[in-house]
């Protein structure tokens with residue numbers, strides 16, 4: 639499907655934004671590069687337009703996004719809940735970026751639904767929950783930051799260096815550095831514009847990916863050396879990590895990011911899953927290559943969802959039981975893989 643924003647929706651948005659508005663930009667829990675990057679680009683634009691703007695995420699994002707312009711302005715709802723609720727109540731417009739179900743905003747998700755503000759959804763995940771007044775929902779887009787760029791173009795907005803860097807980060811991280819199938823010619827056209835606007839691709843890569851702690855590198859080594867199991871006959875791999883191991887490597891937000899993809903780099907492996915034991919639940923990241931979709935497994939068996947090649951889920955079983963369930967399910971799902 640073509641990546642394109644309908645101009646009538648842009649006009650609707652323009653009308654909604656006429657005058658000076660109180661605006662709250664929200665994004666999803668465990669914020670990633672796209673959540674932070676798309677929020678900050680949109681934040682800068684709206685501020686420049688003279689609106690009264692705040693941005694909030696449910697909880698902390700990794701340190702390696704701290705260099706982005708205005709990143710220190712982003713509120714964390716878990717630390718500043720009272721202030722965030724006040725902003726929700728006062729807002730004329732709430733933007734929901736990079737998520738399409740209020741549940742993904744965490745404990746204050748319901749509050750978004752109950753306040754009077756107009757809601758505008760800007761997102762690229764499948765199957766949006768219907769709650770917004772304007773819905774920019776485009777699963778064919780690689781990143782919410784791509785959609786933001788096209789909306790900004792539709793609004794004839796000028797893209798500053800800071801906005802370009804933020805959108806570049808969102809697109810780079812959500813496309814696995816431009817290698818996932820969602821990366822299209824349109825993606826590269828946008829990237830071309832972002833580089834022209836001042837984004838320096840090698841610097842941004844370095845800031846995001848060559849900025850890990852030693853603990854994190856050793857954690858990756860531990861996962862690959864001691865925790866990775868490959869089921870070659872059925873084309874999948876599993877990594878499971880318990881709470882003690884997370885503590886042993888001083889696990890910080892974002893440290894698990896990308897580890898599941900390492901397992902996909904093994905010849906013959908088309909599906910990979912990372913099981914992590916957290917407080918009160920097991921968190922699961924699924925990744926796949928090509929036509930094999932992990933979304934259904936996440937949705938039907940692990941109370942989650944996501945995209946064809948990247949999905950997430952959870953389990954209230956023990957770590958061992960959750961992993962065992964996946965291992966037993968996989969042969970029936972993977973029987974058509976010819977890797």
Ligand SMILES: [Mn+2]
Nearest residue numbers: 672736782812
């Ligand atoms: Mn995204």
